[in-house]
Amino acid sequence: MNIEVGKQLRAVRTAFGLSQRELAKRAGVTNGMISLIEQDSVSPSVGSLQKILAALPMTMADFFTRDMEAGGDVVYRAKDLPDVGTGDIQYRLVAASKPDRKMSILWETYEPDTDTGEDLLTHSGEEGGVVVEGELEVTVAGNTWVLGPGDAYYFNSRLPHRFRNTGKQPARIVSANTPPTI
Amino acid sequence: MNIEVGKQLRAVRTAFGLSQRELAKRAGVTNGMISLIEQDSVSPSVGSLQKILAALPMTMADFFTRDMEAGGDVVYRAKDLPDVGTGDIQYRLVAASKPDRKMSILWETYEPDTDTGEDLLTHSGEEGGVVVEGELEVTVAGNTWVLGPGDAYYFNSRLPHRFRNTGKQPARIVSANTPPTI
DNA sequence: TTGCATCGTCAATTATTATTAACATAAATC
DNA sequence: GATTTATGTTAATAATAATTGACGATGCAA
Known part of the structure; x- marks a missing residue:
């Protein structure tokens, strides 16, 4: 139910150009789980989030440090x-x-x-x-x-x-x- | 089941000088949960971990950036x-x-x-x-x-x-x- | 010692997450 | 236009996290 995590995951996933199913396959979780996480309708276990981020790849520390906005200055x-x-x-x-x-x-x-x-x-x-x-x-x-x-x-x-x-x-x-x- | 998280939480909690029950009370979770997390017998939801860290206080990014060892060079x-x-x-x-x-x-x-x-x-x-x-x-x-x-x-x-x-x-x-x- | 308080652990139950298997929509191909 | 392929969503179920309530161990005080 904790906001932030879902939006951040969606931002990161799309930034990597992956679909929910592609990411799920690489991470070893189901596409439905990623959908629910991105809607903030569940709070994933850190184990699940680690598996997902490892498939991008991205560290937990980077994920929770949101200076990831391209912000137009590219x-x-x-x-x-x-x-x-x-x-x-x-x-x-x-x-x-x-x-x-x-x-x-x-x-x-x-x-x-x-x-x-x-x-x-x-x-x-x-x-x-x-x-x-x-x-x-x-x-x-x-x-x-x-x-x-x-x-x-x-x-x-x-x-x-x-x-x-x-x-x-x-x-x-x-x-x-x-x-x-x- | 993912190693690391439990050991890191125990290190951080003891560094703050708190018992499992004290931390649990401040975070709004049960002491048993903290015990299980620290033994790596469960992988907490990120929501739970956020509640726990907020009670210390500590950010998720800091938690997953483990340069917290005092390491004798104090x-x-x-x-x-x-x-x-x-x-x-x-x-x-x-x-x-x-x-x-x-x-x-x-x-x-x-x-x-x-x-x-x-x-x-x-x-x-x-x-x-x-x-x-x-x-x-x-x-x-x-x-x-x-x-x-x-x-x-x-x-x-x-x-x-x-x-x-x-x-x-x-x-x-x-x-x-x-x-x-x- | 005895009593009392606090510590961390754990079995059983409840609550939540994760999977399965479907659905609806949109875009590409025939 | 019909068919196929991909997208994200969701109800029902299975698996797991979180709580409850107990236990033994330890330390301190009476």
């Missing part, structure tokens, strides 16, 4: 990136309004029709990047955008995500991760 | 504090082996027979300090030490704690908190 269009360059060198700052970020850099190339795989990525930390050349489809928490040169992204890495080159030529991006993966 | 005796001073000024470093700490400072005086109150303190962040003068009784996670001049402490502030001057003269300490409370 995509930053090229024209909206503030120029903080000085002198001859030009820097365009991504997600300038978000404080307390810790970063490091990667240079990536996606050949046509390649992506980060069937399963959605999800891990701790934050990540962001800028498309330099070509066209990149970005999916975060169930929302999909197609980015062109100069467009950028920034999100919490716990949100399930996927990158895909949907264009005819290689796509190149400059990306940043935290904590540093390299 | 009390640092005067003779064990490494001297990192340079030149005329002497600094003795508390908890030198623990990385990633963020600090700020307080100067406190406890008159004889005063303490931080009946209810145990518990909040986010970390705190540490050094007794400068007098005698201070420190209780953390159910363990009690009496510290004299030069002795020091350091612990996660989520562990329930209490300070008390058990001596005949004022007790003075230098303490540090994070995040800065002043």
Whole structure:
């Protein structure tokens, strides 16, 4: 009967792009149970909730820490990136309004029709990047955008995500991760 | 039947210095239920666990983030504090082996027979300090030490704690908190 | 000792969760 | 349009959590 849990589970499940039946199958519970939980008409045992979250995957601690909202601040269009360059060198700052970020850099190339795989990525930390050349489809928490040169992204890495080159030529991006993966 | 939860609840409850019956009364559940949970012979509903944790108080996210072990590294005796001073000024470093700490400072005086109150303190962040003068009784996670001049402490502030001057003269300490409370 | 209070545990019952197996709806395929 | 396949919901049942009320053990006081 405790509110919150059902709504949170539904938000998380849809963010991972799974149906109730798919999630139930992976978790080893029934689809009906997930339906009842999401309607807050039952309070699941922590054992059941752990099985369900493990199938996403997600930890209990993350589940009960609701900073999972994508909140619109995911995509930053090229024209909206503030120029903080000085002198001859030009820097365009991504997600300038978000404080307390810790970063490091990667240079990536996606050949046509390649992506980060069937399963959605999800891990701790934050990540962001800028498309330099070509066209990149970005999916975060169930929302999909197609980015062109100069467009950028920034999100919490716990949100399930996927990158895909949907264009005819290689796509190149400059990306940043935290904590540093390299 | 999922291990972990029972042991964690017992650790947390005893750290708060409560009996099963006391906690059950505050939480609005039965003492038998808490006994069964702690033995991992049932998997409580998240509603029940939330009621129990709310009575401590503790959040679900904190409960499932088990960095709650006091682990012996709570009390640092005067003779064990490494001297990192340079030149005329002497600094003795508390908890030198623990990385990633963020600090700020307080100067406190406890008159004889005063303490931080009946209810145990518990909040986010970390705190540490050094007794400068007098005698201070420190209780953390159910363990009690009496510290004299030069002795020091350091612990996660989520562990329930209490300070008390058990001596005949004022007790003075230098303490540090994070995040800065002043 | 004896009595009294508190502790944690446990069998039996009650209340709730979890499963089974259906249903209704909507979108895709023939 | 009819058929199939997927979606989320729900009544009835089975399985499990939660309560009740007891028990033995321990510590303290009379």
